[in-house]
Amino acid sequence: MNIRDIARLANVTPGTVSKVLNNYPDISENTRRHVMKIIEENQYIPRNSARSLKLAVKIPQIALAMEGIADWLHQAMAKTLFIRFHNADYTVMSFHDNYYSQDKVEKFQELLNYIDKHNLTGMVYFGGDFRNVPSKYFESLSCPVVFVNTVLPDQTGTEAYSSVQVDHYGTAARQMEYLITKGHRNICTVISSTIDTSAYGIRRDAYKDVLRRHGLEHNLAYIQESHYLCSNAYQLTYSCLKDHPEITAVCCFADAVAIAAVKAIRDAGRAPGKDVAIISFDGMEHLQYCIPSITTFEQPEAEMMDYVYDLILGLMNSKRQHLQITLQTKFQENESCLGEVPNARPDHP
Structure with a gap:
């Protein structure tokens, strides 16, 4: 028996049971007594707990969970949040979730089990795709969860979870629109994967939509799947440039592969930033020190971390309500x- 079974028997949410177990002040006395009666009747003892159920005092534990796909921004944010939570006297756990192709409902069920098993007080989950997970699973979350750059179902005003993210579709569309506005008509696009359903997949879809909208469908043949590896991004971009000398720009789905594109352009006998433009997405600091420096759209990392930190602590202490926050990226026009553009036709695709 777990916390969701108790919630079902008591006809309350798992979050309410969790609050009763941890003596939250915002639970009415009648509800507290009712839940405690169900707990005692079923001889339920929370996992990893040797405390008295009535006088339970939970050691605050926050988990930082990350999709198994390498993402430098999420890793940097998790590292900073780990330090901030630790300095605030919270016990912090971290783990990498498994590969993105797993069934999403199955993955979410594993997430629920992990929360119960470790008796978590809160969780920050980076990345992933849960858009097709039924709402009842989110309602079963027994602690506050803030999703960061996660693809989620359209549940405007939901009180089951919080989210902090950037506008991935809108920003990716601006990447491609920028190149087209500059006069580029033959564009190599480096994506993560054709089957990616994470935020990277949303970026891919935006690129395709913009190309189709401008009547540049022939560029779809120039799309290259990197599978998140710089080695693949380099080799595929190099081959595409050699096979299609008409290409004048490379659009990268993430800064992590942009450096590979720079080398591919140079090794193909062309000058990065002069003969072939490069635009990217994320805002990695070291791209400012490349030759040429890379034009990119920067995610507001510090602002996102502040929102996540304040939200999860506020939710854990019953001082905040769940929020869905979408932030805008910042355009950084650099040398790339x-x-x-040879034979450019600005603003007229």
């Missing part, structure tokens, strides 16, 4: 898009 300053070259002239």
